[in-house]
Amino acid sequence: MTWHVVTGGAGFIGANLARALSQAGDQVVVVDDLRLGRREYLAGLANIQLRKVDAADIAALTAALRDVPDVSVEVWHLCANSDIRKGATDPSVDLHATFLTTFAVLEVMRARGWGVLHFASTSAVYGDHGMAAVDEAANTRPVSNYGAMKLASEAIIRAACETFLTHARLLRFPNVVGVPATHGAVLDFTRRLMADPLRLTVLGNGRQQKVYLHVAELIEAMLFVRAQALGTCEVYNLGPSDAGICVADIAQIVRDRVAPSATISCANEARGWVGDVPRFRYDVSRLAALGWTPKLTSAAAVARAVEEIAQQERAPYLATLNA
Amino acid sequence: MTWHVVTGGAGFIGANLARALSQAGDQVVVVDDLRLGRREYLAGLANIQLRKVDAADIAALTAALRDVPDVSVEVWHLCANSDIRKGATDPSVDLHATFLTTFAVLEVMRARGWGVLHFASTSAVYGDHGMAAVDEAANTRPVSNYGAMKLASEAIIRAACETFLTHARLLRFPNVVGVPATHGAVLDFTRRLMADPLRLTVLGNGRQQKVYLHVAELIEAMLFVRAQALGTCEVYNLGPSDAGICVADIAQIVRDRVAPSATISCANEARGWVGDVPRFRYDVSRLAALGWTPKLTSAAAVARAVEEIAQQERAPYLATLNA
Numbered sequence: 001m002t003w004h005v006v007t008g009g010a011g012f013i014g015a016n017l018a019r020a021l022s023q024a025g026d027q028v029v030v031v032d033d034l035r036l037g038r039r040e041y042l043a044g045l046a047n048i049q050l051r052k053v054d055a056a057d058i059a060a061l062t063a064a065l066r067d068v069p070d071v072s073v074e075v076w077h078l079c080a081n082s083d084i085r086k087g088a089t090d091p092s093v094d095l096h097a098t099f100l101t102t103f104a105v106l107e108v109m110r111a112r113g114w115g116v117l118h119f120a121s122t123s124a125v126y127g128d129h130g131m132a133a134v135d136e137a138a139n140t141r142p143v144s145n146y147g148a149m150k151l152a153s154e155a156i157i158r159a160a161c162e163t164f165l166t167h168a169r170l171l172r173f174p175n176v177v178g179v180p181a182t183h184g185a186v187l188d189f190t191r192r193l194m195a196d197p198l199r200l201t202v203l204g205n206g207r208q209q210k211v212y213l214h215v216a217e218l219i220e221a222m223l224f225v226r227a228q229a230l231g232t233c234e235v236y237n238l239g240p241s242d243a244g245i246c247v248a249d250i251a252q253i254v255r256d257r258v259a260p261s262a263t264i265s266c267a268n269e270a271r272g273w274v275g276d277v278p279r280f281r282y283d284v285s286r287l288a289a290l291g292w293t294p295k296l297t298s299a300a301a302v303a304r305a306v307e308e309i310a311q312q313e314r315a316p317y318l319a320t321l322n323a
Numbered sequence: 324m325t326w327h328v329v330t331g332g333a334g335f336i337g338a339n340l341a342r343a344l345s346q347a348g349d350q351v352v353v354v355d356d357l358r359l360g361r362r363e364y365l366a367g368l369a370n371i372q373l374r375k376v377d378a379a380d381i382a383a384l385t386a387a388l389r390d391v392p393d394v395s396v397e398v399w400h401l402c403a404n405s406d407i408r409k410g411a412t413d414p415s416v417d418l419h420a421t422f423l424t425t426f427a428v429l430e431v432m433r434a435r436g437w438g439v440l441h442f443a444s445t446s447a448v449y450g451d452h453g454m455a456a457v458d459e460a461a462n463t464r465p466v467s468n469y470g471a472m473k474l475a476s477e478a479i480i481r482a483a484c485e486t487f488l489t490h491a492r493l494l495r496f497p498n499v500v501g502v503p504a505t506h507g508a509v510l511d512f513t514r515r516l517m518a519d520p521l522r523l524t525v526l527g528n529g530r531q532q533k534v535y536l537h538v539a540e541l542i543e544a545m546l547f548v549r550a551q552a553l554g555t556c557e558v559y560n561l562g563p564s565d566a567g568i569c570v571a572d573i574a575q576i577v578r579d580r581v582a583p584s585a586t587i588s589c590a591n592e593a594r595g596w597v598g599d600v601p602r603f604r605y606d607v608s609r610l611a612a613l614g615w616t617p618k619l620t621s622a623a624a625v626a627r628a629v630e631e632i633a634q635q636e637r638a639p640y641l642a643t644l645n646a
Contacts, residue, residue: 087482088486091426095426125478139460139461139462142481147478148481148482149478149479152422152471152472152479155465155470155475156414156468158471159414159468159470159471161466162467162598163597233464274485275485275486
């Protein structure tokens with residue numbers, strides 16, 4: 001049986017991944033500090049153990065994973081700071097949660113002789129390339145500390161491939177939407193409209209245009225890459241090839257679903273916050289050549305998530321899951 | 324008067340830079356932990372103050388720089404682990420000395436409102452591109468922890484350009500040679516041949532081919548870039564455009580100068596050590612377009628350094644300087 005160690009496995013993406021791995025019959029050990037992640041996101045799943053630990057603490061992480069076998073282990077490193085804005089004012093957040101967790105995960109893997117790592121990277125490693133479709137070989141010039149610490153993580157993973165890693169998959173995620181939502185624009189708009197159904201103010205000018213992938217398709221893509229026979233270190237853009245959906249359009253979809261009479265107002269800044277990338281478009285032909293592309297466009301992924309998140313916020317999460 | 328803060332300023336490159344800045348009449352504050360750097364490398368220079376401090380310690384660095392003015396300050400961040408091999412077995416060395424020093428330097432600059440940073444980056448950020456001439460937009464895929472932590476440093480500097488840095492210069496150095504030599508192949512070969520004038524064993528197969536720049540030309544290039552009117556964040560390859568010189572040829576030049584009767588033996592491995600890049604070639608047209616190219620080829624730079632290092636190892640360093 002394969003054992004999967006999933007850092008951040010009680011969070012939004014991690015809980016979806018842990019569920020998929022559990023349902024495939026494998027053993028899953030979730031590592032999570034439970035700041036954003038929640039124990040109940042994993043409730044009712046078989047073969048899952050949750051270890052509450054700060055994954056940047058090498059000694060604590062080592063202890064938490066002591067009973068995991070030495071062989072047939074794969075590590076999925078997903079935990080990170082998910083508040084990109086916060087990293088602009090306090091870089092120590094991304095240093096600790098996004099980079100030093102990667103450093104610690106690698107140190108534990110080296111010590112245990114675990115060679116297989118799937119890493120949740122991000123389109124933020126590229127920085128601002130305008131509307132050029134960015135492939136995996138594009139210049140990486142991050143404009144946020146989040147993107148910088150993810151690129152830093154990729155860099156030390158690449159170096160580890162020269163010493164002890166046998167398979168590293170650097171998966172560059174776009175914006176990911178779905179439930180259980182713990183952060184992000186759709187959740188933010190939904191909560192603010194539920195609190196004040198008459199108005200919604202959007203950061204920036206609303207024209208920031210991003211690529212979105214639904215979490216169900218993201219998990220499918222991650223498992224697809226896992227199933228391929230590939231080289232030691234591989235990097236893939238995961239996402240749709242469309243030009244994305246702009247923030248003002250997301251706000252309207254949420255408004256139409258949650259509070260149809262609300263007025264939406266925008267500011268004048270081209271960027272929503274410092275470190276925000278106002279436009280981004282993926283070239284995903286590398287993964288498409290292997291045989292995987294998402295079925296949902298960015299707009300369709302968001303529309304599906306808006307419905308799911310509206311239900312999540314009106315009902316307890318578990319009720320949503322069991323519906 | 325401009326104040327220059329030079330981290331690693333008592334080391335090989337740093338001491339050469341500090342001397343040039345001092346001789347230009349500016350004020351220089353050197354930050355160095357004096358592990359490889361030496362106080363005497365700065366002896367006799369005017370307007371230089373040395374602060375012995377671990378630059379990764381934010382509080383200690385803040386205290387050490389408290390009396391530097393708030394304005395007209397430029398920071399030259401050169402300190403790093405210079406033992407690339409060591410980083411393969413103990414990544415904490417590069418984490419601390421190469422990356423967390425950059426993080427701390429940025430935190431101090433943010434707190435003090437200093438906006439000008441010159442950063443000693445490296446060709447190691449590129450990884451192995453074979454004999455393709457690598458320009459600044461090439462894919463960065465480091466194969467050593469040293470290269471990874473330098474790329475990580477570049478990444479957080481780029482992010483800092485979005486918040487408080489006004490001018491960042493990411494200068495990607497090749498192998499740099501000259502005196503005062505503290506590490507590197509020429510010094511290593513020289514010392515080993517002085518200890519045993521009959522034989523010299525070279526790591527790898529001797530065919531690893533690297534680009535070399537003499538430190539005198541490197542300092543010239545750094546000051547040249549400083550004098551240009553450029554954008555907020557600029558990256559430059561610094562070095563010659565030739566295909567470099569191979570390790571076996573360097574060994575022969577040192578042998579001919581230091582111990583002419585020694586026999587040189589090589590191993591069979593294509594790489595000298597894990598994380599070594601066996602071949603590397605720069606595209607330096609970006610800096611050439613601004614008007615600077617080195618006068619010395621890689622081979623000429625090495626030949627000059629072999630002579631200087633032979634003198635350094637036979638005579639006290641200061642005597643060499645004053646000759």
